[in-house]
Amino acid sequence: MRIELLKNEMIKSKADGYLISNINNVFYFTGFMDVSDATLSLIIPLDGEPTLLVSPLSYTAAKDNALNCLVNVISTEKKIIDKLIKKIKLNNLKKIEFDTLPTPMYIELIKRLKGVKITPNQNSIWNLRRIKDEQEISFLRKASTLADIGIKTGIQAIKTGVKEYEIAAEAEYAMRLHGSEGTAFDTIVASGPRSAYPHGVSTNRVISKGDFVILDLGAISSGYRSDITRTIVVGTPTQKQSKMLELVSRAHQKALECIHTDINAQEVDANAREVLKSEGYGKQFLHGLGHGVGLDIHEPPTLSSRSEDILKKGNVVIVEPGIYIVGFGGVRIEDTVLVHKNYGERLTQALYYL
Amino acid sequence: MRIELLKNEMIKSKADGYLISNINNVFYFTGFMDVSDATLSLIIPLDGEPTLLVSPLSYTAAKDNALNCLVNVISTEKKIIDKLIKKIKLNNLKKIEFDTLPTPMYIELIKRLKGVKITPNQNSIWNLRRIKDEQEISFLRKASTLADIGIKTGIQAIKTGVKEYEIAAEAEYAMRLHGSEGTAFDTIVASGPRSAYPHGVSTNRVISKGDFVILDLGAISSGYRSDITRTIVVGTPTQKQSKMLELVSRAHQKALECIHTDINAQEVDANAREVLKSEGYGKQFLHGLGHGVGLDIHEPPTLSSRSEDILKKGNVVIVEPGIYIVGFGGVRIEDTVLVHKNYGERLTQALYYL
Numbered sequence: 001m002r003i004e005l006l007k008n009e010m011i012k013s014k015a016d017g018y019l020i021s022n023i024n025n026v027f028y029f030t031g032f033m034d035v036s037d038a039t040l041s042l043i044i045p046l047d048g049e050p051t052l053l054v055s056p057l058s059y060t061a062a063k064d065n066a067l068n069c070l071v072n073v074i075s076t077e078k079k080i081i082d083k084l085i086k087k088i089k090l091n092n093l094k095k096i097e098f099d100t101l102p103t104p105m106y107i108e109l110i111k112r113l114k115g116v117k118i119t120p121n122q123n124s125i126w127n128l129r130r131i132k133d134e135q136e137i138s139f140l141r142k143a144s145t146l147a148d149i150g151i152k153t154g155i156q157a158i159k160t161g162v163k164e165y166e167i168a169a170e171a172e173y174a175m176r177l178h179g180s181e182g183t184a185f186d187t188i189v190a191s192g193p194r195s196a197y198p199h200g201v202s203t204n205r206v207i208s209k210g211d212f213v214i215l216d217l218g219a220i221s222s223g224y225r226s227d228i229t230r231t232i233v234v235g236t237p238t239q240k241q242s243k244m245l246e247l248v249s250r251a252h253q254k255a256l257e258c259i260h261t262d263i264n265a266q267e268v269d270a271n272a273r274e275v276l277k278s279e280g281y282g283k284q285f286l287h288g289l290g291h292g293v294g295l296d297i298h299e300p301p302t303l304s305s306r307s308e309d310i311l312k313k314g315n316v317v318i319v320e321p322g323i324y325i326v327g328f329g330g331v332r333i334e335d336t337v338l339v340h341k342n343y344g345e346r347l348t349q350a351l352y353y354l
Numbered sequence: 355m356r357i358e359l360l361k362n363e364m365i366k367s368k369a370d371g372y373l374i375s376n377i378n379n380v381f382y383f384t385g386f387m388d389v390s391d392a393t394l395s396l397i398i399p400l401d402g403e404p405t406l407l408v409s410p411l412s413y414t415a416a417k418d419n420a421l422n423c424l425v426n427v428i429s430t431e432k433k434i435i436d437k438l439i440k441k442i443k444l445n446n447l448k449k450i451e452f453d454t455l456p457t458p459m460y461i462e463l464i465k466r467l468k469g470v471k472i473t474p475n476q477n478s479i480w481n482l483r484r485i486k487d488e489q490e491i492s493f494l495r496k497a498s499t500l501a502d503i504g505i506k507t508g509i510q511a512i513k514t515g516v517k518e519y520e521i522a523a524e525a526e527y528a529m530r531l532h533g534s535e536g537t538a539f540d541t542i543v544a545s546g547p548r549s550a551y552p553h554g555v556s557t558n559r560v561i562s563k564g565d566f567v568i569l570d571l572g573a574i575s576s577g578y579r580s581d582i583t584r585t586i587v588v589g590t591p592t593q594k595q596s597k598m599l600e601l602v603s604r605a606h607q608k609a610l611e612c613i614h615t616d617i618n619a620q621e622v623d624a625n626a627r628e629v630l631k632s633e634g635y636g637k638q639f640l641h642g643l644g645h646g647v648g649l650d651i652h653e654p655p656t657l658s659s660r661s662e663d664i665l666k667k668g669n670v671v672i673v674e675p676g677i678y679i680v681g682f683g684g685v686r687i688e689d690t691v692l693v694h695k696n697y698g699e700r701l702t703q704a705l706y707y708l
Contacts, residue, residue, distance in 0.1 A: 035553045036540065037652060056640045057552040060680050076660065098457075103474045106457050120457045169530035176523035179558065182540055186390060198411040199389045204533065286410045298391060306430065326414055 002029050002128060003068055007046055009124035010097065016046045017093035018124065019084070022100050024295035025125055026052065027223055032066035034058050041080055042069060045091040053080050081108055088113060097121040126300045130292055131314040136224060137338060140294070140316050143184070143226035144336050144347035146219030150175040151228050151350040154189070154215045160234060164189040164202040167215065175219045184218025184225035185297045195231070195330040198287055198322065209235045212329040218297065225297050227318045228348040229334035244281075244323050244331045245354050251275040251321035252333045255289060255303075259317075259337060259344030265307040272321045273305070281323045290318040293336060315339040316347070356383050356482060357404060357422055363478035364400050364451065371447035372398045372478065373438070376454050378649035379479055380406065381577055386420035388412050395434055396423060399445040407434050435462055442467060451475040480654045484646055485668040490578060491692060494648070494670050497538070497580035498690050498701035500573030504529040505582050505704040508543070508569045514588060518543040518556040521569065529573045538572025538579035539651045549585070549684040552641055552676065563589045566683040572651065572690075579651050581672045582702040583688035598635075598677050598685045599708050605629040605675035606687045609643060609657075613671075613691060613698030619661040626675050627659070635677045644672040647690060669693040670701070 006029070010018055020026055020042040027033040030052060034040050038058060044050040050069040054062045059073040074080045088096065095117045101109070109118055132140065154171030168187040175183070190200025195212040207213060216229035231248070233241050255272040269289040276285045288304030293316055301309030303317060311317070317339065322332035333352065338345040360383070364372055374380055374396040381387045384406060388394050392412060398404040404423040408416045413427040428434045442450065449471045455463070463472055486494065508525030522541040529537070544554025549566040561567060570583035585602070587595050609626040623643040630639045642658030647670055655663030657671060665671070671693065676686035687706065692699040 033555075035555070038553075059640075060678075061551045061553065101457050103452075103455050103457060103460050106460070107474070120461070165533060165535070166531065169527060172530060173523060173527040176526060177520065179519060181519070181555075183536070186536055197415045199392075199415065201387075201389070201535075286413075324414075 003044060003050060005128050006044065006124060009127060010046050013097065013121060013124065015095045015097040015121070017088065017091065017096040018044045019096055019098040019101070020044070020125075021098065024223070025099050028125075028129060028295060030066040030069050032062050033223055034062070039080060041084060043084060043087050045093060048091055051087060053083055081105060084109070085112055088116065095119075097124060099125055129294060130300045131312060132294060132316050133314070136294065137314075137316070139222040139224035140226065140336065140338070141347055142221035143180070143219045143224050144228070144349070146175045146178055146180045146221060147184075147217060147226040147228045147336070147348050148350045149178050150180075150217045150219060151215060151230055151348075154217065155230060155232060155353055158207060158213050158215070158232060158234060160207055160209050162207050163204050164191055164207070165204060167207075167213075168202040168217075171215065171217055175217075180219035180221065181223070182220050184220050184227060188214060188216035188229075190214045190216075190330070193327055193329060196324045196326050196328065198324060198330070198332070207234055210238070212241065212331060214330060214332055216332065216334065223295050225293055225295070226336045226348060227293055227297060227334060228336065228350060229320060229332045230350060230353050231331045231333060232353050243279075247276055247279055247281060248321050248323055248331045248333050249352055249354055252319060252335070255319045255321065256335075256337065256344045256346065259311060259319075259339055261311060261313045261339065261341045263311050265301050265303045265309040265311055266305060268311070269303045269305055269307065272319070276321065276323060284323045284325055285321060286324050287322070290320050290334075292317050311339050313339060313341055319344070357398060359482050360398065360478060361400055363481055367451065367475060367478065369449045369451040369475070370400045371442065371445065371450040373450055373452040373455070374398070374479075375452065378577070379453050382479075382483060382649060384420040384423050386416050387577055388416070393434060395438060397438060397441050399447060402445055405441060407437055435459060438463070439466055442470065449473075451478060453479055483648060484654045485666060486648060486670050487668070490648065491668070491670070493576040493578035494580065494690065494692070495701055496575035497534070497573045497578050498582070498703070500529045500532055500534045500575060501538075501571060501580040501582045501690070501702050502704045503532050504534075504571045504573060505569060505584055505702075508571065509584060509586060509707055512561060512567050512569070512586060512588060514561055514563050516561050517558045518545055518561070519558060521561075521567075522556040522571075525569065525571055529571075534573035534575065535577070536574050538574050538581060542568060542570035542583075544568045544684070547681060547683060550678045550680050550682065552678055552684070552686070561588055564592070566595065566685060568684060568686055570686065570688065577649050579647055579649070580690045580702060581647055581651060581674075581688060582690060582704060583674060583686045584704060584707050585685045585687060586707050597633075601630055601633055601635060602675050602677055602685045602687050603706055603708055606673060606689070609673045609675065610689075610691065610698045610700065613665060613693055615665060615667045615693065615695045617665050619655050619657045619663040619665055620659060622665070623657050623659055623661065626673070630675065630677060638677045638679055639675060640678050641676070644674050644688075646671050665693050667693060667695055673698070
């Protein structure tokens with residue numbers, strides 16, 4: 001079914017073949033998830049059966065699990081190229097689109113396939129993947145519930161004297177024990193001045209009284225990822241800290257309130273940003289308001305001032321306003337949100353801990 | 355210093371500029387580790403100062419941590435391309451090499467930089483990265499010690515009634531609490547018939563008496579990764595299981611014994627493979643004997659029948675013979691090994707649990 005939808009996209013862009021190398025895209029169309037650095041290739045002729053080329057290490061697993069395609073084993077990267085070229089010639093393909101290719105492979109295909117047009121076109125796949133179906137939404141709900149467990153456990157572990165990575169350890173362990181397939185991305189525990197880094201990962205810094213601590217994590221369920229952030233102050237917040245927390249939570253609420261089908265993503269960003277701007281923190285909100293999430297942690301649609309996306313029912317987006325003050329610290333509040341016709345539903349539902 | 359060595363490589367291949375987009379390569383040359391899906395670019399003119407282009411989200415962290423380069427902030431991917439083109443024209447670069455580029459970016463650079471040759475050449479960097487220096491080896495030792503802790507904890511957690519992912523949870527938690535910066539790759543707990551998948555990740559399968567359980571995991575220390583596998587039988591092994599375990603451990607030992615500076619990687623693979631072949635298990639050893647490891651989990655040199663690599667002092671390689679019998683199960687034993695002049699030193703040192 002998904003392959004048929006991709007073929008509709010191919011017809012629109014007049015392509016007669018599509019080549020997939022990204023493991024999440026292969027999973028989306030076949031149900032087979034290879035390891036993260038696998039070399040594999042799914043070739044979909046407009047007229048004809050898709051073929052999945054996998055390494056000998058993945059062959060048995062692919063045979064057992066991949067649907068909607070033939071599975072061929074290919075022993076080396078060079079042979080993948082040879083096999084692809086053979087398939088392309090056999091099917092007489094003339095305009096092939098692809099999601100992603102290692103540049104050396106792209107260069108070789110171009111060189112050896114004179115007269116065949118080979119073009120990147122990720123949009124054909126994103127047009128499908130950005131709208132989640134019922135099953136995908138159930139996986140995203142599960143991943144979000146697991147992230148809530150991680151946040152709750154992580155927040156409980158925050159106290160003076162503890163190292164950032166120890167907090168990450170507790171949160172990740174709780175998610176894993178409840179069935180998370182790993183972490184959706186590198187867990188961020190950014191404390192004290194480090195909380196001013198939007199991408200702070202976690203270090204051996206020891207938590208002190210008065211620190212901001214940003215805890216940003218996600219879980220994975222059936223391949224689908226969630227993303228949540230909470231920020232707390234260790235001990236009693238100063239007036240400035242309270243103000244920052246309150247403002248960011250207001251910006252977050254503002255975004256949630258305005259989400260619905262057919263709103264411009266730009267407008268959602270602008271609404272949240274205005275809350276921070278109006279109090280003089282516009283420049284300290286360094287990044288876009290958010291992004292889509294699914295099999296990947298960053299997907300379309302994008303919530304930012306430059307986005308041209310329009311929100312649709314079935315989009316799942318991250319909403320993550322923040323304030324970052326270099327040398328002082330930062331605050332971010334983030335949820336995974338499902339777009340409905342008239343509202344945005346928080347899939348992550350942990351307390352705000354304000 | 356590393357940048358000077360890269361410039362020597364550039365001189366050899368007559369390049370006057372090198373463009374780095376891989377986060378581990380950026381870390382190798384600057385000491386700054388960005389998040390895993392960051393868009394960033396380090397441009398190194400042969401004559402001139404390197405410049406690192408990073409997103410606003412990473413700017414403060416990069417300013418605080420990146421050495422040997424200027425740091426510029428770039429707000430969008432499009433602007434990275436504009437800025438790169440400006441730098442390339444300003445420095446009058448005519449032959450640029452790169453490690454990796456998203457294909458659309460490669461296509462745009464080619465189109466907009468007529469008269470400039472732009473070629474992938476990862477070897478220039480691998481020529482440096484494949485030989486680990488003292489500091490890198492100390493990080494790899496640390497990562498290996500953490501992996502030993504993970505294996506010990508994971509093995510202790512294996513018993514009938516437990517789910518595969520629960521074993522992964524215990525192992526990962528122990529590594530993380532001892533300071534691992536995450537998992538070096540998705541932990542594999544492949545039990546029963548699933549042990550015949552070389553890349554089995556972990557599922558909710560419940561461990562039963564008589565199962566083979568393959569536990570394959572790694573830790574990260576200062577960005578460097580380790581890799582270890584042990585296989586055990588739950589309860590008393592059958593004769594066939596014992597035979598498989600014994601053979602794989604002999605193949606593993608054989609490989610370790612023959613590792614030294616200047617041996618062909620192919621020969622190491624052949625020696626280990628012969629042990630399995632001689633007992634009729636040649637075809638069930640589905641993959642190469644191993645691969646280099648460092649900041650990435652798969653690096654040169656490659657230990658396989660097709661490898662053209664020659665081992666050198668300072669290489670760190672994975673040695674991982676295995677037997678996989680579809681429908682029955684599999685065995686793999688794996689260590690992270692440092693190549694010395696006259697021997698291979700196991701950096702992972704956990705018991706074999708035979």
